[in-house]
Structure formats: C-alpha cells, structure tokens
Amino acid sequence: MRPEPLPAGPGQESVWDYPRPPRLERVGRRVQIRLGGEVIVDTDDVVRVLETSHPPVYYLPIQAFAEGALMPGEGSSYCEFKGGAAYFDVHGGDQVRPRAAWTYPRPSEGFEQLAGRVAVYPREMDRCTLDGVEVVPQPGRFYGGWITPDVVGPFKGEPGSLGW
Structure with missing residues (x-):
C-alpha cells in the first residue's frame, strides 16, 4: 500500500513525484x-x-576517484531498468569497505549516461556530502539513496516499506 507522501516545502522535492521507471539527470x-x-x-x-x-x-565518474580507491569486488546484481551491475571494494586510508560501490559496465538503453560512473553506499563511508551538506543514508541494507534536506519521503527501506 502506498504511504501518504510528506508535504514538500520550498526548495524540496518529494520522492513520490519521481518517476518509475527511473529518470537520469545531470546536476550541478x-x-x-x-x-x-x-x-x-x-x-x-x-x-x-x-x-x-x-x-x-548519485553516480560519479570512475576517474574522479583517488587512485586505488576502487578495486573490483565480488558478485553482481541486476536492475530491471539499468541492467547488470558490478561491485567495487572501496579503499580509503586504512579502511576497506567490500562491495560499497557499484557500476553498470553496459547499462541498458536509456541509461547509457551511467557507463563509466560509480555510485557509493553512503552508509559504508565515513562521510558523504552534497554541496557541503552531510548525507543521511537511505534506510535498509539494500538501498544506496542519499537523503538531504531537499528531499522528503517517506523513503523505501523504512520499516513497513517492503510492499511499496
């Protein structure tokens, strides 16, 4: 059952206004x-x-990562929209986070902009910021969304959201 979306205030977006299938957009x-x-x-x-x-x-260019930060990880997954995903172990300082980032080496039609780009699970990093604002990880172990003050939910991954 679809939950009641929270009202979006000035400068905010509701995730319930986002499309399915998903949409890509380049952002500044x-x-x-x-x-x-x-x-x-x-x-x-x-x-x-x-x-x-x-x-x-958020998907970032592979070449924007520090040298040695991304090493091939184990396993793969499949998204019905974006295609087959491959994983990276993420390295920083003395830390290694297995399968903490992913990419679509050959994205499906309509998602070609993702080729050569990587997304990171914010819950696995020490800190992720968007325009200097600290990101809150999307709830749940499966999801990699970035919650900032400019988006409102409720969000998939919260308790009781399995059937959304």
Whole structure:
C-alpha cells in the first residue's frame, strides 16, 4: 500500500513525484566522499537517478576517484531498468569497505549516461556530502539513496516499506 507522501516545502522535492521507471539527470552539485580519513572523491561531474519512493542515487565518474580507491569486488546484481551491475571494494586510508560501490559496465538503453560512473553506499563511508551538506543514508541494507534536506519521503527501506 502506498504511504501518504510528506508535504514538500520550498526548495524540496518529494520522492513520490519521481518517476518509475527511473529518470537520469545531470546536476550541478558537488559531491565529496571521505573514507579512512581521506577524501576519495571530490567532483561536480554528477548524474543522479530518480525513482519513485527512493532518495536520489548519485553516480560519479570512475576517474574522479583517488587512485586505488576502487578495486573490483565480488558478485553482481541486476536492475530491471539499468541492467547488470558490478561491485567495487572501496579503499580509503586504512579502511576497506567490500562491495560499497557499484557500476553498470553496459547499462541498458536509456541509461547509457551511467557507463563509466560509480555510485557509493553512503552508509559504508565515513562521510558523504552534497554541496557541503552531510548525507543521511537511505534506510535498509539494500538501498544506496542519499537523503538531504531537499528531499522528503517517506523513503523505501523504512520499516513497513517492503510492499511499496
């Protein structure tokens, strides 16, 4: 059952206004990610994916990551919209976070902009910021959305959201 969306205030977006299938858009935002006391990426070359009930997922160029920050990880998964995903273990300082980032090496039609880009699970990093604002990870272990003050839910991944 679809929950009651929270009202969006000035400058906010409701994740319930996002489409399904998802939409890609290039955004003029700065993303910085820290792990192990190091900045492993700092870029304004950002594409986000918007999908109903999910906070945005931000995809960054592989080449924007610090050397050695991304190492091939185990396993794969499949998204009905974006295609087959491969995983990276993320390294920063003395920290290693297995399968903490993913990419679509050969994205499905309509999602070609994701080729050569990586998304990171914010819950696995020390700190992720969007335009200097700290990101709150999307609830649940499966999801990689970034919650900031400019998006409102409720969000997929919260208790009771399995059937959304």
